[in-house]
Structure formats: structure tokens, C-alpha cells
Amino acid sequence: MSEHRSDFLSVRDLVVHYHSEGKTVKAVNGVSFDLGKGETIGLVGETGAGKTTIAKALMRILPVHSVEHTEGSVTLEGKELMSLPEHEMQQLRGRALSMIFQDPMTALNPVKTVAEQIAEAVRLHNNVSRSQALDRAKEMLTMVGISADRAGEYPHQFSGGMKQRVVIAMALACDPQLLIADEPTTALDVTIQAQVLEMINDLKEKLSTSMIMITHDLGVVAETCDTVAVTYAGQIIEYGTKEDIFDHPTHPYTVGLFNALPNMNDNAARLSPIDGLPPDPTNLPQGCAFSPRCPYATDACRKGVIENYTVSGVHTCRCIRAAKEEV
Amino acid sequence: MAPLLEVKNLKKYFPTSRGVVHAVDDVTFSLDAGKTMGVVGESGCGKSTLGRTIIHLQPSTDGKIIFDGRDVTDVKGNDLKKLRGDMQIVFQDPYSSLNPRMSVHDTIAEPLRLSGKYKGPELENECRRLMDLVGIESRLYNAYPHEMDGGRRQRVGIGRALAMHPRFIVCDEPVSALDVSIQAQVLNLLMDLQDNLGLTYMFVTHDLSVVKHISHSICVMYLGQLVETCATDELFSNQLHPYSKALLSAIPSTDIHHPQKRIVIKGEITSPIDPKPGCRFATRCPYATEACSRPQRLDEVLPGHFVSCCRCREINKL
Numbered sequence: 001m002s003e004h005r006s007d008f009l010s011v012r013d014l015v016v017h018y019h020s021e022g023k024t025v026k027a028v029n030g031v032s033f034d035l036g037k038g039e040t041i042g043l044v045g046e047t048g049a050g051k052t053t054i055a056k057a058l059m060r061i062l063p064v065h066s067v068e069h070t071e072g073s074v075t076l077e078g079k080e081l082m083s084l085p086e087h088e089m090q091q092l093r094g095r096a097l098s099m100i101f102q103d104p105m106t107a108l109n110p111v112k113t114v115a116e117q118i119a120e121a122v123r124l125h126n127n128v129s130r131s132q133a134l135d136r137a138k139e140m141l142t143m144v145g146i147s148a149d150r151a152g153e154y155p156h157q158f159s160g161g162m163k164q165r166v167v168i169a170m171a172l173a174c175d176p177q178l179l180i181a182d183e184p185t186t187a188l189d190v191t192i193q194a195q196v197l198e199m200i201n202d203l204k205e206k207l208s209t210s211m212i213m214i215t216h217d218l219g220v221v222a223e224t225c226d227t228v229a230v231t232y233a234g235q236i237i238e239y240g241t242k243e244d245i246f247d248h249p250t251h252p253y254t255v256g257l258f259n260a261l262p263n264m265n266d267n268a269a270r271l272s273p274i275d276g277l278p279p280d281p282t283n284l285p286q287g288c289a290f291s292p293r294c295p296y297a298t299d300a301c302r303k304g305v306i307e308n309y310t311v312s313g314v315h316t317c318r319c320i321r322a323a324k325e326e327v
Numbered sequence: 328m329a330p331l332l333e334v335k336n337l338k339k340y341f342p343t344s345r346g347v348v349h350a351v352d353d354v355t356f357s358l359d360a361g362k363t364m365g366v367v368g369e370s371g372c373g374k375s376t377l378g379r380t381i382i383h384l385q386p387s388t389d390g391k392i393i394f395d396g397r398d399v400t401d402v403k404g405n406d407l408k409k410l411r412g413d414m415q416i417v418f419q420d421p422y423s424s425l426n427p428r429m430s431v432h433d434t435i436a437e438p439l440r441l442s443g444k445y446k447g448p449e450l451e452n453e454c455r456r457l458m459d460l461v462g463i464e465s466r467l468y469n470a471y472p473h474e475m476d477g478g479r480r481q482r483v484g485i486g487r488a489l490a491m492h493p494r495f496i497v498c499d500e501p502v503s504a505l506d507v508s509i510q511a512q513v514l515n516l517l518m519d520l521q522d523n524l525g526l527t528y529m530f531v532t533h534d535l536s537v538v539k540h541i542s543h544s545i546c547v548m549y550l551g552q553l554v555e556t557c558a559t560d561e562l563f564s565n566q567l568h569p570y571s572k573a574l575l576s577a578i579p580s581t582d583i584h585h586p587q588k589r590i591v592i593k594g595e596i597t598s599p600i601d602p603k604p605g606c607r608f609a610t611r612c613p614y615a616t617e618a619c620s621r622p623q624r625l626d627e628v629l630p631g632h633f634v635s636c637c638r639c640r641e642i643n644k645l
Contacts, residue, residue: 046506046507190533190574191574194579195591197579217579220579222579243583260507260511262537262540277509
């Protein structure tokens with residue numbers, strides 16, 4: 001990672017550890033990345049790679065009772081978020097940065113109409129009347145393709161795709177500069193996913209919002225992101241532009257991820273799975289966390305800290321083979 | 328060679344207080360032994376109901392199910408029990424389809440025990456053989472589901488399904504709860520088992536890249552109806568139904584240099600409760616006309632390629 005910090009969003013050495021049943025869960029272990037205005041970064045990785053924890057740490061909505069330790073720095077437009085008092089963070093949340101949650105079925109309040117839920121965020125951040133806020137809510141619903149006539153309906157009256165649109169409308173209601181989308185289409189069918197992705201891309205362009213797209217779907221990354229950070233065991237193990245990652249995947253894990261994917265364009269009879277399982281975050285291996293599954297692992301991989309090496313330009317890779325240019 | 332499974336005009340309706348849900352409506356297809364048929368469609372299209380009805384987890388409303396040349400639509404009692412040995416299912420969610428209070432060997436041994444064919448050491452041997460077959464380490468013989476990851480749990484589900492030496496297995500979204508790297512392991516296992524044991528699969532999924540990889544032929548369903556069926560390669564190179572075209576173009580592609588032209592269909596799936604006659608996709612179809620409100624027929628438009636769309640020839644210039 002270059003020392004140049006983005007003026008917009010800069011995350012440095014983010015660490016989040018939880019405690020669970022007397023053990024320390026090392027969810028995020030030193031994550032750094034930058035994001036420019038209007039850009040989209042994809043955080044890619046499998047279950048338990050720490051993607052959602054990174055998002056929650058940025059929003060400062062980590063569950064207080066289970067967090068053991070956090071450190072690192074997150075600056076948004078020059079303002080350090082990690083040390084901000086909670087009441088100031090509340091001012092930013094929803095306005096400067098907001099989040100689309102993964103599961104639209106559980107992210108909405110079942111006993112409030114959708115317009116009320118959107119208006120709530122609007123009133124919290126803007127000095128407007130109830131009816132003005134409701135008008136804004138209707139405007140947002142129209143923007144995400146839901147007729148304003150349905151503003152007075154409750155979440156259960158909407159389908160999954162429409163609920164996800166409501167969640168998106170809510171996240172965008174106060175024109176945030178940074179939008180964190182946590183698997184926004186995972187719960188949706190492909191034709192609805194296509195609609196939602198198209199809408200997100202349109203809105204991003206219209207409002208020049210910066211976005212962190214969290215997903216495990218490399219296809220979604222290909223369609224929405226400018227840069228990609230591949231996460232594994234709470235670290236970014238490879239980072240680069242979309243072209244870097246898709247054309248020249250370098251880390252053995254990234255390569256494995258692409259190979260494991262059934263490819264629409266080729267008819268190989270067998271897939272190449274990555275052997276083994278992601279490591280237990282309460283008991284991470286020494287050295288490279290991927291080394292127990294890596295076909296190239298040597299003794300050097302199993303000790304010490306693996307540095308982040310530059311492959312070319314902004315493309316970096318946390319693998320000692322990248323340093324030796326064996327890849 | 329006669330097909331292993333033939334389904335003719337199969338219907339499954341569920342009466343509800345708001346009307347009758349037409350979950351599976353007039354579905355016809357046949358499946359050869361040793362082959363895999365993929366069933367794709369979006370949530371609520373009836374693909375899981377179709378699988379469950381075929382293996383008699385629930386009675387069908389109308390139509391015929393012919394297995395190995397025998398009409399098994401209404402089998403009961405001992406005949407049904409025997410049929411169950413031939414037809415098995417692997418469920419979607421390995422987190423909820425295994426009994427949390429049964430260990431691996433309990434889970435796999437249960438059908439063996441019920442069959443009355445295995446006792447004592449033979450039972451244990453057979454159980455260990457099945458574990459080995461599906462790639463579960465023998466140290467997990469006494470392990471419980473919560474001690475295992477999703478991939479291993481799904482292997483237990485597959486081992487249990489294989490216990491009675493079935494010929495036909497419905498795989499109901501068997502990998503959709505798994506991560507990509509684990510998903511590949513389970514797909515490879517299913518394909519190896521098919522090669523070694525000559526199994527016939529009906530593979531129900533919403534993931535089109537998975538279905539392309541594993542299936543020989545594909546059925547595309549929309550709101551309980553079969554809209555298109557043909558060989559896998561044919562579907563992916565030459566889909567003829569407007570819904571199949573939209574569905575296939577909606578898959579996010581990992582090819583960043585050749586973005587495909589996407590057909591984004593408007594609106595959402597309509598209600599399957601007391602649907603009107605005619606094409607159910609018509610409300611979202613860019614080609615819909617008056618004629619689409621009449622009942623549609625599954626037609627062999629090209630050899631082995633069946634489509635249920637009255638405008639199909641015209642749209643595709645055939």
C-alpha cells in the first residue's frame with residue numbers, strides 16, 4: 001500500500017478482535033485501504049473473512065459487548081472517525097456515511113410503514129417538518145422504482161427485491177458521500193439482482209457517491225467496482241484495480257477463488273476447489289494465514305509477518321512469492 | 328433406452344385461504360439414467376416443489392410420475408417404502424437438514440437400520456464405507472453437526488441419501504449455502520459419485536453457472552410452469568424463450584473486457600395464486616401481445632428443444 005493517503009476515505013491498520021467463550025476472535029487484523037471520491041472498492045472474500053466487521057467498524061456499529069479490542073485509523077474527509085465521540089458519530093451516520101444491510105427481510109422495522117422509516121432518517125439529520133420528511137421519503141421511493149402510492153405500506157407487503165430497494169432508499173435519503181453496501185443483492189434473485197445493480201450504478205453516477213461493495217460474488221465485483229480488495233482471515237491479501245485482479249490475479253488464494261468458480265465460458269469437467277478450510281479466527285496459523293491451504297507454501301510462509309509487496313502500480317499482494325516474482 | 332424418469336403433466340396445487348397456489352402446473356419432461364437434469368428458476372417458481380413431489384415427499388395433484396417404466400404416481404405403503412430406497416433427496420441447508428442431536432454415524436446409519444439389512448459390525452462397516460465414499464474423515468464418526476463446517480455437513484447429507492443405493496437423487500440447492508471454494512469440492516464429489524455409481528440427478532438451483540457446469544439438460548421454470556427445456560449447451564448458446572434470455576443475461580459476468588448486453592426485465596414475479604390462463608411471464612415480457620393471454624403449449628421448436636411461447640418462432644426468426 002502506498003503511503004499516499006486518499007483525501008476522501010483512508011483506512012489504516014484497522015484491527016478488530018472479539019471475545020467469545022473465553023477466546024479471542026481475530027476478525028480483522030491490520031486492514032488498510034484508500035477510496036477516492038466517486039470510486040467503488042469491492043471487498044471480496046468468503047464467510048468469516050472479516051468483510052462485514054470492517055464495514056461495521058467504519059460505521060462504528062460493532063456490538064459493544066463482544067468487542068475486545070479495536071485499533072487503527074479511519075479518516076473520512078480528513079476527520080478521524082475512530083476517536084470521535086458517539087454523539088458526533090451519530091451526526092455522521094446516515095448523512096456522511098451509510099450502510100445497506102445484507103438481509104432486507106430483517107433490516108426493516110415490521111411495525112412501521114416504509115415511508116416512516118425513511119423519514120425517520122431524514123428528520124434526524126435535517127431540520128425539516130414531518131410532512132417534508134415524508135415527501136422526501138416518497139421522492140426516494142420513486143427514485144428506487146417504488147410507486148409513491150405504496151409509501152404507507154408495511155415491509156411485509158413488499159417482495160424481497162422491493163424491500164431491498166426500501167433499504168437502499170433509506171441509506172441514500174440523506175445523500176451520503178460514502179455508501180457501504182454489505183452483500184446488497186445476495187438475498188435476491190438474478191433478474192432482481194440485475195435491476196438493483198443497475199439502479200445502484202445509476203445512482204452512484206448521478207450522486208457521485210463513493211461506495212464500498214462487500215460481496216463474495218466476483219461477477220458483482222466485475223460489474224460495479226473500480227478497485228478490488230481480496231480479504232482472507234481478516235487481512236487484505238491482494239489489492240489492485242479491477243483489471244489487476246481479474247487479469248493478473250497473483251495471490252494463490254485469489255487464483256484459487258477464480259479457479260473454483262464454475263465458469264460460464266468454459267466446459268471443464270472438474271472444478272478446482274481450494275483444499276482445506278478457512279482458518280479458525282480464534283487460532284490463526286503463524287505467518288501467512290493461507291499457508292495451510294496453499295500449494296506453494298514453504299517454511300518461510302509459516303513464520304513471521306508476511307509483508308505486502310507491490311506487484312505493479314497500485315497492485316499489491318501479501319505473499320512472499322510476489323516479492324520473488326515467482327508468480 | 329427408456330428414460331429412468333418420466334413426468335407427465337404433473338401438477339401440484341396447494342389450497343390456501345387466499346386461493347389455490349399453482350406451485351407446479353402441467354410440467355412434462357423425461358430424464359435418462361446416469362444423466363443430470365438441472366431445474367432453474369427464481370424463488371417461488373416451483374422448482375423445489377417439483378423435486379419434492381416427484382420423490383413423493385408430498386402427493387401430486389394431477390399428472391403422472393413414471394419411474395423405470397412403472398407408474399409410481401399413487402404408490403402407497405410397502406411399495407412407497409421400496410420406492411424411497413430408489414429415490415432420495417439432498418437438501419439445501421446442511422445447517423437445518425441434519426438432526427443436531429444425531430452424530431454422523433447415527434445420521435448415516437438410520438436408513439441402514441430401518442432397512443433391516445444391516446446389524447452390529449456390518450452396520451458400522453457400511454456406515455464407514457459411506458463416510459469414506461463421500462469423503463468424511465473416519466475420525467468424525469462420532470462427531471455432531473455443530474462440530475463440522477457446511478461442506479462436511481453437506482457430505483453427511485449426501486452420505487445418508489446414498490445409504491439405500493438410490494438410482495435417482497433430487498439435489499435441492501445442495502451448494503447454495505456454501506462458500507465458493509467449498510462449493511467446488513461438493514460439486515466435484517457429486518460428479519464423481521455419478522460417474523462411479525451411475526446416479527441420475529435432478530439438480531434444482533438458482534445458480535446458473537453451477538447448473539451449466541453439472542447438468543446435461545436443463546428445465547427453465549417460471550411461476551410453476553416449464554417455459555423451456557433442452558440440452559445444456561443448446562440453452563446457453565441458443566435460448567428461445569424471452570424469460571430464459573433475460574434470466575441468462577442477468578448473470579453477473581466475471582469477464583470484465585466483454586460486458587454482455589443485459590436484458591433487464593421490469594417488474595417482479597406475479598402471484599401464483601389462482602393465476603389467469605395464458606403465459607405467466609406475459610406481464611413482464613417485452614414481446615407480450617394479445618395471443619399470450621391464451622394457454623401456451625410446450626412445443627418442440629427445434630429438435631430436442633421445447634419452448635412454451637406462442638411468439639417463439641417469430642421472435643427468434645425461425
